[in-house]
Amino acid sequence: MAKEITSRSEDYSQWYNDLVRKGGLADHSAVKGCMIIKPHGYAIWENMRDQLDKMFKETGHVNAYFPLFIPKSFLSKEAAHVEGFAKECAVITHYRLMNDPNGGGVIVDPSAKLEEELIVRPTSETIIWDAYKDWIKSYRDLPILINQWANVVRWEMRTRLFLRTTEFLWQEGHTAHATAEEAVIETRQMLDIYATFAEEFMAMPVIKGVKTANERFAGAEDTYTIEALMQDGKALQAGTSHFLGQNFAKAFDVKFMTEHNTEELVWATSWGVSTRLIGGLIMTHSDDEGLILPPKLAPLQVVIVPIPKPTPELADAADKIIKDLKGRGISVKYDTDERNRPGFKFAEYEMKGIPVRLGLGMRDLEQNQVEVARRDTKEKTSVSLDGIGDYVENLLADIQSSMFEKAKKYRDEMITSVDDFDEFQRVLDEKGGFVLAHWDGTVETEKRIKELSKATARCIPLDSKPEAGKCVLTGEPSTQRVLFARAY
């Protein structure tokens, strides 16, 4: 009728687009590859942001803000970093417009050319380390544990709402340490925070691991990642935490005096997650009826729908429920909109992924009960109004955990160990998901595997045990299995 969603089986990409658009999360904007994040989508981001921010602060981090524009010369100071980002930077060349003397609106004023061009940050390591150079003189100035919430721009060739947009919102942590050991601990700590956030709040199971050299962040010594699996069997890199070694300290000449009066280079980390997480959230849980949101991140957790329409009696009953739920910190709305009938509202709230719906009509009131519908399983039950608060509170917790369990069961079933390349290819083609395979550790083999199978090395899982074996492609010796998948 009003809003049809393409089914996942028919066209997975179109299903995703339909959910983003019809679920009210985002729209395309007038600028290529950029999106308008609409209130429902932005509210999810705000919930993610607030929770992560809390976790960052609990571990001693503070927020700051560095500029959007970076002098072009900064980017070229770290060789690997330039290599990684040069191809996707937006460049500011002028600072003024003027009326077109030939008519036809405004043109760039050729006399307003910048002495040094500016780039729009694709990430902020360079401008931050240029500042750290002045901030860090002594071991007493360390560590610096700064995070910033910001937008960044990466001029990608192909974009998809939330998953890869030209401009996106994220947080980037940038820390400076006196020792390598401390920086590594920080890198791993932030990876753990991301994993905890993904699993406990997004209900999205992830595999923690370290990236292969080929997949590593430009300028990092080691890149740690959390990898999630989407319902179509493709992997999604959901967050990364980098041990940057002394690469940026060298590039920006950031040294400090130790307590032994020696001069040493500073050790660094950076770590980030972005609005891409929203794409991961959608593709982990949602179904053909619309979004399914975990209660801990849902902009609205409970909606009460009067049946067939609002009346004073129903309003009284709803008020009592609202008071009870709000006292428990549960967000709830009583839908008094008389333009639509209940059936329409049911479909609409299902589309938007509201975890719990309470259907309240006179028939229910006469029996002192309410109809409770959970979005994740679409189960409906009638529950006594006495103790409804306890029931809903428990139900939300149950939805949160069962969404995680369901996603984890699927993910675990989609991890396949393979020992020869035919099987490697066949599993990817017929089943999808993660493939655990031996690899000889060379970039050449990794690239060859990608060419042949479209699958990339996602990570070397942190919990993997050393295991002697032979590379799935070359037969060369290998000491452990690596996680491969086709990825977003």
Add this chain to the structure above:
RNA sequence: CGGGGUGUAGCGCAGUCCGGUAGCGCACUUGGUUUGGGACCAAGGGGUCCCAGGUUCGAAUCCUGGUACCCCGACCA
């Protein structure tokens, strides 16, 4: 950046081949009847047909260029 597709009312589309002054469904407005899973009847309102140029007496339709989005590849969070 290559290949394919699409752009017409808020949304989804027909009309384009074969040029003649724009239509359907949903949504919207008004009135009425309805109401436990996307209500029904009636009467209305709403359009630079993506943009710019060209051909023509006349262009949504033909030609040229541009632009945006979608799908598939190469590059990436």
